[in-house]
Amino acid sequence: MGAAASIPRFVAGRVGGLLLTVGVTSFLIFSATHLAPGRPEEFLLRGRPVSPEALAAVRAQYHLDDPLLVQYWRWITGVFTGDFGRSLQFRQDVGGLLASRLPTTLLLVGYASLMIVLVGLLLGVVAALRPGKLDRSIMLISTVAAATPGFVAVIPLSAVFAVGLGWFPVFGNGEGLLDRLWHLTLPAVAVAVSVVGLLARVTRSAMLAELSREHVEVARSRGLPFGSVVRRHALRNSLGPITTLSGLIVAGLFVATFVIEVAFGLSGLGSLLVTAVQAKDFPVVQAITMIGVLAFVVTNLLVDLLYPLIDPRVSLRAGVAR
Amino acid sequence: MTALAINNLTVELPAVARRPLVADVTLQVGAGEVVGLVGESGSGKSVTARAALGLFPPSAQVTGSVRVAGTEVVGLTGQALRRLRAEQVAMVFQDPRASINPLRRVGDFLTEALRANRGWSKAKALTRAVELLTEVGIAQPGVAVRKYPHQFSGGMLQRVMIASALAVEPVLLLADEPTTALDVTTQAEILATLLSAQAERAMAMLFVTHDLELAATICDRIAVMYAGRIVEEQPAQRLFDAPQHPYTRGLLTATPKLPAGGDAASSDVAPLVPVAGRPLSLAENPAGCAFAPRCPIVVDDCAAATPVTRVRDGASVACHRADELIGRDA
Numbered sequence: 001m002g003a004a005a006s007i008p009r010f011v012a013g014r015v016g017g018l019l020l021t022v023g024v025t026s027f028l029i030f031s032a033t034h035l036a037p038g039r040p041e042e043f044l045l046r047g048r049p050v051s052p053e054a055l056a057a058v059r060a061q062y063h064l065d066d067p068l069l070v071q072y073w074r075w076i077t078g079v080f081t082g083d084f085g086r087s088l089q090f091r092q093d094v095g096g097l098l099a100s101r102l103p104t105t106l107l108l109v110g111y112a113s114l115m116i117v118l119v120g121l122l123l124g125v126v127a128a129l130r131p132g133k134l135d136r137s138i139m140l141i142s143t144v145a146a147a148t149p150g151f152v153a154v155i156p157l158s159a160v161f162a163v164g165l166g167w168f169p170v171f172g173n174g175e176g177l178l179d180r181l182w183h184l185t186l187p188a189v190a191v192a193v194s195v196v197g198l199l200a201r202v203t204r205s206a207m208l209a210e211l212s213r214e215h216v217e218v219a220r221s222r223g224l225p226f227g228s229v230v231r232r233h234a235l236r237n238s239l240g241p242i243t244t245l246s247g248l249i250v251a252g253l254f255v256a257t258f259v260i261e262v263a264f265g266l267s268g269l270g271s272l273l274v275t276a277v278q279a280k281d282f283p284v285v286q287a288i289t290m291i292g293v294l295a296f297v298v299t300n301l302l303v304d305l306l307y308p309l310i311d312p313r314v315s316l317r318a319g320v321a322r
Numbered sequence: 323m324t325a326l327a328i329n330n331l332t333v334e335l336p337a338v339a340r341r342p343l344v345a346d347v348t349l350q351v352g353a354g355e356v357v358g359l360v361g362e363s364g365s366g367k368s369v370t371a372r373a374a375l376g377l378f379p380p381s382a383q384v385t386g387s388v389r390v391a392g393t394e395v396v397g398l399t400g401q402a403l404r405r406l407r408a409e410q411v412a413m414v415f416q417d418p419r420a421s422i423n424p425l426r427r428v429g430d431f432l433t434e435a436l437r438a439n440r441g442w443s444k445a446k447a448l449t450r451a452v453e454l455l456t457e458v459g460i461a462q463p464g465v466a467v468r469k470y471p472h473q474f475s476g477g478m479l480q481r482v483m484i485a486s487a488l489a490v491e492p493v494l495l496l497a498d499e500p501t502t503a504l505d506v507t508t509q510a511e512i513l514a515t516l517l518s519a520q521a522e523r524a525m526a527m528l529f530v531t532h533d534l535e536l537a538a539t540i541c542d543r544i545a546v547m548y549a550g551r552i553v554e555e556q557p558a559q560r561l562f563d564a565p566q567h568p569y570t571r572g573l574l575t576a577t578p579k580l581p582a583g584g585d586a587a588s589s590d591v592a593p594l595v596p597v598a599g600r601p602l603s604l605a606e607n608p609a610g611c612a613f614a615p616r617c618p619i620v621v622d623d624c625a626a627a628t629p630v631t632r633v634r635d636g637a638s639v640a641c642h643r644a645d646e647l648i649g650r651d652a
Contacts, residue, residue, distance in 0.1 A: 219434075236425060312470045
């Protein structure tokens with residue numbers, strides 16, 4: 001039928017928009033790194049005095065004398081074939097460099113997302129169902145948590161749980177999945193702390209709005225168990241705003257993890273980005289920034305695709321730009 | 323056995339309202355009987371009807387007794403309250419679009435209660451849902467159960483709501499303005515559906531409406547509410563022919579009527595006389611009769627004491643001047 005037929009068209013439209021967004025941001029990213037102060041060849045030569053001929057040779061090797069647009073075109077066509085260029089500081093393919101770092105970041109983002117969604121939903125639902133002291137305490141704690149940046153949370157977290165109690169390691173990636181998760185627990189908590197309260201708040205207000213709806217009263221008047229009224233009617237109908245916010249949060253986590261990775265000495269994309277920025281390692285900075293943009297756009301696309309499943313009144317066709 | 327017996331029910335919301343939402347209401351609905359509860363918005367008719375489901379406003383103070391088929395509802399909680407709602411009483415609400423979860427299929431709405439309350443399998447509940455949809459006049463019920471509420475018209479959705487109420491096999495069916503949100507032609511069809519289902523099952527029905535004329539055509543007996551109290555109760559035809567309370571009379575003279583000849587311009591049409599004044603708000607709680615400020619035949623006594631309900635020949639009226647009025651030609 002109509003709704004089913006419109007799904008491929010919707011996806012095609014959204015993927016087109018996605019490519020346009022990626023195209024524009026990639027150019028901005030590329031030109032921005034070239035506008036930044038400091039020149040890459042100075043890093044390459046480690047400040048050694050060299051002859052003008054040697055300098056010209058280095059610039060030619062890295063195509064630094066070509067016009068910006070030509071450099072951009074060489075870079076972006078490479079990106080689409082999986083070639084992100086060569087890292088200036090590691091003298092290694094950026095692709096391989098990223099591949100070794102990406103799993104840690106993805107695992108951290110996934111772990112933190114799971115924590116945020118589970119704890120945020122739980123707190124929000126409990127706060128909505130138990131007005132009074134419990135509701136007020138949850139909201140107070142989530143406000144304090146929301147005002148705590150991740151890198152600040154790192155200090156008490158590692159002081160108490162790593163140094164004081166010795167439950168978790170302070171440093172390193174770990175080996176094997178369980179050991180890795182054990183190493184990633186404190187970083188994931190640090191990432192989650194500041195956003196979990198936000199999700200709890202949105203869940204609470206969406207739940208309160210739904211609980212006061214007439215169809216919820218009707219469900220209660222039909223003798224349905226309280227638990228299924230909450231799950232099938234109030235929570236089910238609150239999923240719209242919860243999903244939208246969760247999508248934004250998960251997309252934003254890629255950036256949030258960068259600082260935390262450095263704080264906990266994890267070798268993920270974040271710590272790589274920080275050293276790359278300090279070293280003017282342009283290809284690495286560009287590649288990681290592009291991954292951040294892609295993560296954001298793809299997560300939003302997934303949320304948009306999920307929405308008609310949550311609310312049958314939303315048709316995908318209405319979402320296609322005309 | 324009486325399906326519904328309300329005795330001296332008073333519902334108060336001290337934090338919100340200065341006067342009780344419902345004050346000292348006594349009302350009976352016999353098995354198979356259709357009783358109308360008529361009044362303007364805020365008169366307490368919906369609160370009274372919902373009391374039969376044990377559905378009181380949050381933090382309300384309730385005194386008096388509400389018995390459904392012998393079971394006391396006031397103070398009922400937990401499992402016992404769920405049993406009452408699952409097996410004894412069902413309600414058809416005013417706005418079907420607001421009453422049915424818009425995000426779930428109509429079939430889920432219909433089968434949910436059967437599965438949760440009776441432990442039926444999905445297939446068995448679905449078969450029953452299709453039967454009920456056929457009974458309430460939904461074409462292609464097998465297709466309808468897979469649709470979402472927004473794919474139905476308001477009238478069709480109200481039929482779904484009626485089917486869900488019938489699924490309970492209730493002793494007492496509450497209908498809270500079931501046709502008010504629908505257009506006029508649909509109203510008649512929905513009423514016919516509701517009444518035939520009621521007659522077939524010999525269910526008791528409490529029909530809440532603001533439309534006195536509508537109540538008179540479908541109900542055996544009518545109770546008129548004003549400011550939380552029942553001011554008059556009579557068999558439907560007698561209430562229509564010989565209203566006793568000045569408020570009921572006011573309502574009847576405020577109803578437009580077409581002359582028998584069909585000539586709307588002819589001079590024998592009774593003039594429309596609105597009831598003067600405005601209904602009592604929840605913030606007001608004057609002494610004496612609540613209708614006194616609007617009453618055309620008010621006397622000094624009216625503001626002094628709340629009138630007691632007098633019963634005579636199956637009619638009950640709460641008016642200080644009831645005796646004089648009954649003697650007088652209406």
